[in-house]
Amino acid sequence: PCRRPSACATLPVELRVACQGISDRDALSKPDPCVVLKMQSHGQWFEVDRTEVIRSSISPVFSKVFLVDFYFEEVQRLRYELHDISPAHNGPRDTDCLGAMECTLGQIVSQRKLSKALLKQGNTTSKSSITVTSEELSGNDDYVELSFRARKLDDKDFFSKSDPFLEIFRINDDGSGSLVHRTETVMNDLSPVWKSFKVSLNTLCSGDHDRQLKCTVYDWDSNGKHDFIGEFQTTYKEIRTDLEGRQMQWDCINPKYQMKKKNYRNSGVIVLNHCKIIKMYSFLDYIMGGCQIQFTVAIDFTASNGDPKNSCSLHYIHPYQPNEYLKALVAVCLCVNSTITRSQVSHDFAVNFDEDNPECSGIQGVVEAYQGCLPKIQLYGPTNIAPIIQKVASSASEEMHTKEAMEYFILLILTDGVITDMADTREAIVHASHLPMSVIIVGVGNADFSDMQMLDGDDGILRSPKGEPVLRDIVQFVPFKDFKHASPAALAKSVLAEVPNQVVDYYNAKGIRPKCLSDYDESTRPFSP
Template structure:
C-alpha cells in the first residue's frame, strides 16, 4: 500500500511564486568526531534545497577552525511558502586548513527535513547521517525566525581592544555572542559573530537584525480529513470509479489527500490525523452514516501520518457500501465541536483544518451554510476539493469569494473560512499546484482568527542556548 502513497508523494514538485515571508535559519552542531587524536575538525555547513528531484546549493556557512561543537555565525535567509513542501538538506563538511573548497573536504554527515518542519517547531535537532547510518553521536540543530515582508532592520557592528593573551606564546581567538533578554528573564541568542583568529583587537563583520519578527508558526494546526463515499463516485471495483484503487497509481482522491496532507502534517505536533467518511452504509448493521471513522474505531479515528490515512481508506473501501446522500454539515459540525472546546481552553493555540474530498453537489445546503457561519467564529478552516466533473456551483457559493456567505436566517459569516477548488482544474498540473491553491489562504485565516480574539502567539523565546553547543 505504501507504493501508492510514495507514487503520489513523488509527484509533488517545486512551484515558484512571489514570496510573502522570509525565514532566518541559524545552525549549530555538536558531537562531531575528531579527525585524529591531535586535531579537531574545521566544520562548514552547506544548505541545499530540492527542486524537481535535484539538490541545489543555496548557501554555506563560514568555516570554524578546530571545533567539534560549532555555532555558526552565518544566517541563512530563505523564502518560505506555507503551501509548499520545501525540502532542505544540511551537509556538514570538514574543510582542511588553507582550503575553503569542498572538493578536498571530508564529508561528515547530512540531515534532511522540510522547511515547514523547522518553522513549525522553531527549533529542530536531528542526528547527522552518513551513508544512511548515524554519524557517531553528532547532531545538528536549526532554529528559525520568521520575518514579515515589511521588516525593518538595524545594522550592528562590534569591535574590541586590548584583549588578554591566552598565554605567552599565542593571542586570543575571540568571537562575540549577542543575546536578548526576554520578558521572562531568560536569554535568547540573536547572533554569533565569526571567530577572529590570533587577534587582541578584533573587528567583526557587521550584521543586520530584524526589528519586527513574527511567530505565526507557533499555532499548532490539526488536519482532519473527510471523504465522500456516496454511490455517485462509482463502484470502486470499476476502473471508471473515482474510488478505483489501482495497484500502483493513486486515484484523484488520493492525489488530493497526499498533496494537501504533505503540507499540513508538518504543522501537526503528533502527526496523527482523524479521518472520517460520509454517505456510506457501514458495518455491522449497514446503516447510512455521514461522519464515521474510516478506520472504524469511533473512539480513536486517528491515523498515523498521511500514509496511515491512505491505508485506512484502502482498507475501508471493500467493507462499506457506497450510498448517499451527499451531506457535509454533520462532519463540519463534528470538527466545530472540537474547535469550540479548544477555543475555551486557556491558551487556545490549536487551529483545525478540515479537508473535505467530495465528488458531487451537496444535498444539505441550508444546514451546511448554517454550520459554516457557526464555524467562522471558531479556530478552524474548511477546504473542499471537488473530485470529478460534477457541477460545483453550490461549492463556489460556500467559498464566499463572490459575496458574503449567510445562514438561512441571514446571519453572515464572521470571516471567510472556506476554500473550494475543483480538482479537474489541476488534471494537467502537479498535486503541488493543487496544494498551493487550496492552502494559500490558510495562514491569513489563522492570523485573522487570533487577531479577532486578541490572542497573541507564543513566541519561541527560549531558543536553545549556545552554551550547550560551546566547545
C-alpha cells in the first residue's frame, strides 16, 4: 500500500480518548457513546479507527488506543466524532452524532493533553467535551498476552450474583492513570474467567517494568453506575515473576471495608492465568518475507447498472473519460499494484471469458478484460456476492493449511446496489474471517448503501444468520460517491487503510512468522487454570 518516502521524519504516537458531560438525548436512558477518529487527506475525511461502545455512560473513558504516525513536516488534520450507538442498529449514523472536535495531530503531540468542547451541527458549542492525550512510543514493539480470573468476589446484587469486569490502569509519572485494558463483563458469576488479551509493553508500562499498575474490579450495572468491588496494585516485573512456579495472585481489596471491618481479608482474589511475551511483526515484515498478495476483482454486471450502450449506465464506456467502475478499479489497483502477484476478474464467470485461466496481467490486464467484455454480455440480476466470497475463500482455505505466510487473499467487489443474498453473504464472511483473506466493497452510483454498512465490522460485531460472530473484522465498505470529486489516492487510502492490520492480525493470531527472517526469542510463562 501507499508508503511515504523514508526521508519523512515520523514519530509513532498513541492517542487515548475520554469524554465528559455527554447530554442525555433520551430521558429514559443514558447514551451509549463511541468515538470515531477521522483524518483529512486530499480534502476528504476518511475513517482511521473507532473506539469500543460503552453502554449507559455520560463520561466514558475508552480503552481503545489509536496508533498513528506523526509527520513533523505535515499538517495532519484530525476529526473526533462522538456517536450514540443504539442497540437497535449496527453502527454510527449522522442522526446519532452528538458532536465533533477538529484539531491537528501536532496540537495534541505538543500539548500532550488536549481538551475541547464538542461542536454540534451548525458549529454550536455543546456542554460536552472531549479529552485526547498522546504518548510517544519507544522502540520496544513487543506485546504481552495476559489472562486473569477471580475467586469468590463480593456479591453486589440482591437478586443475582455480581457481573464483574476488570480494568487495568498504568500509573503515569504525574500520578494520573491511563486506562490500558477493560475486560468483557462476565454475567452472574463471582468466580469469572476473563478472556485473554494482547497489549504492547509501551501501552502497558511505557517500557518501564517497575511502573505501577492499578487493577480495579467492578460489578457492571445497566444504568452505568457500576459498583466498586475492589482493587490491587502490581507491576509488569511482578507479573513476570516466577515465584518458584506458583501462580501470581492478589487480594482484591476494598479500602472502605478494610478500614471498617475488623476481620476483613479481601473482597475476592484475582489470579493470573497466563502471561506470554509475543513478538509482533509488521505488514512490511511479511511482504519482505515473501508473502504474496493474491488480488481478485469482482464486478457487478446486474441489470440495475443500466445498458452499457446507454450514456446513463454506470458501465457506459465514454470515449474521453472513465466511468465510476473504472475510476474505482484503477484507484484501488494502482495503489496495490506493487504487491499484486495475481489478479483475476470474476462474478460467477471469468470476465476475460477464459475459465481455465481467468488471471490478468496487472492493472492494465484487468482494465482491458473489463472493457472487452461489456459489448459481449447481457446484464441480469439478482446481485449475489456470496458465491465470489466463497470462491476466494476456497483458495484461502488451501493456503491456511500450509501454516506459512505465503499468500494472503484480497477480494475487491464493485457493486451498484444493495445485495440480494445478505444472509448467505453474512455466512460467507463469518467463514472467511478465519482465513487469510480480506474483502473490500466499493459502492458505485447513488443507491442507498445503508444496509451494506452492516457488513463492515467497524459498525459492530457481524454475525451469521445462526448467530456465529466473525473471528476478526475483514470487510471494508466505502461508497464511491463520497470520493467522486477527490483524488484517486484519497479513495485508495480509505479503501486500503485496514488491509495491512488485517494481514498482520491474521498471521500474528495464528503465530505464523514471516518467512526468510531469522528466528526470534519468545519468552513464555504459561499457567494452568
